[in-house]
Amino acid sequence: MNRLNKKGFTIVELLVVVSIIALLIAILLPAIGKARDAALITQSLGNLRNLSAACNAYGADYNDRQFTAVPDECGMYGDAITGACTAITATQCIPQMILGWDSGGGLWGYWVSGAPARCAGWPGNCGNFVTYQACDFWGASARWEGSWRLTNCKAFNSYVGGKFYDKVFWAPKDKITLAKVDKYFSTPVEFNYTNGDFETPTYCWSPSAMWSPDVMAWSRKTGSNTSASFGAKPTKNTMPGAFKSPGAGLAQYPSLKWRMWEHQWLQNMEGGEVNPAFSTPTPWFYNQGYNSAPATLCFDGHTQVVSIAGIQQDNDLALAQASQATGSSVASGSLWFVASGGANSYYSSAAYDMLTTGNGSCSAGVTTVDGILGRDMLRIGD
Numbered sequence: 607m608n609r610l611n612k613k614g615f616t617i618v619e620l621l622v623v624v625s626i627i628a629l630l631i632a633i634l635l636p637a638i639g640k641a642r643d644a645a646l647i648t649q650s651l652g653n654l655r656n657l658s659a660a661c662n663a664y665g666a667d668y669n670d671r672q673f674t675a676v677p678d679e680c681g682m683y684g685d686a687i688t689g690a691c692t693a694i695t696a697t698q699c700i701p702q703m704i705l706g707w708d709s710g711g712g713l714w715g716y717w718v719s720g721a722p723a724r725c726a727g728w729p730g731n732c733g734n735f736v737t738y739q740a741c742d743f744w745g746a747s748a749r750w751e752g753s754w755r756l757t758n759c760k761a762f763n764s765y766v767g768g769k770f771y772d773k774v775f776w777a778p779k780d781k782i783t784l785a786k787v788d789k790y791f792s793t794p795v796e797f798n799y800t801n802g803d804f805e806t807p808t809y810c811w812s813p814s815a816m817w818s819p820d821v822m823a824w825s826r827k828t829g830s831n832t833s834a835s836f837g838a839k840p841t842k843n844t845m846p847g848a849f850k851s852p853g854a855g856l857a858q859y860p861s862l863k864w865r866m867w868e869h870q871w872l873q874n875m876e877g878g879e880v881n882p883a884f885s886t887p888t889p890w891f892y893n894q895g896y897n898s899a900p901a902t903l904c905f906d907g908h909t910q911v912v913s914i915a916g917i918q919q920d921n922d923l924a925l926a927q928a929s930q931a932t933g934s935s936v937a938s939g940s941l942w943f944v945a946s947g948g949a950n951s952y953y954s955s956a957a958y959d960m961l962t963t964g965n966g967s968c969s970a971g972v973t974t975v976d977g978i979l980g981r982d983m984l985r986i987g988d
Contacts, residue, residue: 643779643873647901647911650777650808650868654903657757657774657809657866660765661854662907670853672816672978673762675703675738675753680849682842689841690849691735695720702728703737703753704760706770706796714797715760739849741813743943743973750952750972754813755806757866760796770797775807777901779872782879782889783808810869812982814942814974815905819856821848822943822977852978860906862981864971868892873899873911876958883956893968894957905978910987917941917970920984941982943973 664673677700683693694700695718703716716737717730736742741752753759758766758775766774771790776783783805790798814822821840840848857863871890874897881890892900898914921941928939943951951967970982 646778647873650779650872650901651909651911653774653777654809654866654901654909655907656766658903658907658909660762661865663765664762665854670855672851672854673753673757673811674740674816674849674851675756675759675761676700676849678847678850680739681840681846684842691718691732691738695725695732696722698722699725699728700738701761703734703756706760706763708797708799709793709795714799740811740816740851741972743813752813754811754816754972755869757809757811758807768796775809777808777868777870777872780808780868780870780889782887783870806869808868808870808872809866810971811866812864812971812974812978814972814980815857815863815865815978816851817977818845818848818850819852819977819979820845822973822975822980854905854978856978857905858979859981861904861908861986862983863905863974863978864912864982865903865905867902867912867971868900871895871898871900871958873901881956881958890958891953891956893952893954893970893972896959904986908986912983914968914970917983918968921968921970923984940975941980941984942969942971942975 661673665671677694677698680690680694680700684690691700699720699722700718702718705714705716707713715730716734717728718732718734718738719726719728719730736749736751737753737756739752741754742749758770758772760770763769763772763775766772771787771793773791776787778784786803787805790803854865869892871892871894874895875890876895876897877890879889880887881894890898892898893914896915896918899911900914901909902912903909924941925939952969952972954967954969957967974980974982
């Protein structure tokens with residue numbers, strides 16, 4: 607009988623094979639991670655394109671208007687928050703900010719009650735009106751709540767899928783908020799709420815583009831880019847048409863003006879996912895890191911990933927151009943408003959690594975000079 611000599615692996619050969627496999631894994635893992643991130647960013651840009659179509663559908667029903675949760679005539683009654691609400695609800699019922707029906711037949715919303723008998727039965731009060739206006743920019747204690755963060759309210763989500771918790775409103779990399787709401791995506795009801803799980807969506811509208819352009823035009827009148835140059839809040843005497851949202855077609859720089867974007871810092875994140883400046887677990891915002899790069903939708907319908915460092919440089923260039931044109935420093939050349947010292951810019955004081963004074967504060971999209979008539983960057987692409 608012939609016997610075959612079988613030769614096994616030696617220890618050295620086995621170690622060489624293992625080493626080669628480990629090296630290949632070390633080389634491939636970063637590439638796989640980058641490919642996965644790129645796929646998630648592509649999905650986020652796809653969400654924004656779907657939301658762009660919804661914005662256009664809304665505009666088709668409302669004469670090309672930007673979304674608004676307040677009647678146009680609010681400015682005829684009082685100031686930007688409770689004054690206007692108290693006065694207007696004394697004469698009429700305003701449309702309620704509805705979030706949706708739950709599985710038990712309950713209807714959820716930010717309710718505002720009024721004096722007329724026909725609407726006196728509504729729950730809530732004028733304190734909820736802060737969620738109806740686009741955003742409040744004024745004063746040292748600016749309240750940044752507003753309908754700009756409720757892009758998935760019932761009045762708008764009916765143009766998408768008819769649900770408050772629809773995946774189209776959340777970027778797949780927005781882990782902190784998704785951890786709370788992911789369980790609701792598969793449910794058929796319009797709205798869910800359990801144990802404080804309520805979360806605003808990833809994507810926000812530009813609040814500066816939701817106000818009348820006159821509200822955001824103070825810099826051209828005063829030669830200043832600080833929020834103090836806004837003056838007092840619009841009132842029935844100073845600007846009765848402040849609340850009237852403009853048409854999307856009014857955008858003078860449609861390829862340079864942001865319409866929607868990722869409110870969270872999701873690309874190139876540093877320092878952990880939670881911003882320690884807040885008392886409750888809160889993700890970093892898009893403008894709180896120099897290396898942040900939010901997926902963005904502009905008014906011309908194109909989407910792109912925008913470099914915050916790049917638009918900071920755009921803002922510096924705009925300031926330099928304004929200075930050259932006049933021969934002196936002209937703060938009104940800024941692309942967005944910042945408060946004196948930067949403290950009143952959109953949470954720039956809680957930034958990770960950006961300057962929080964002067965024009966180092968970034969409030970692109972939120973406090974754009976001239977609102978829908980202005981621009982948030984100088985070029986398309988990074």
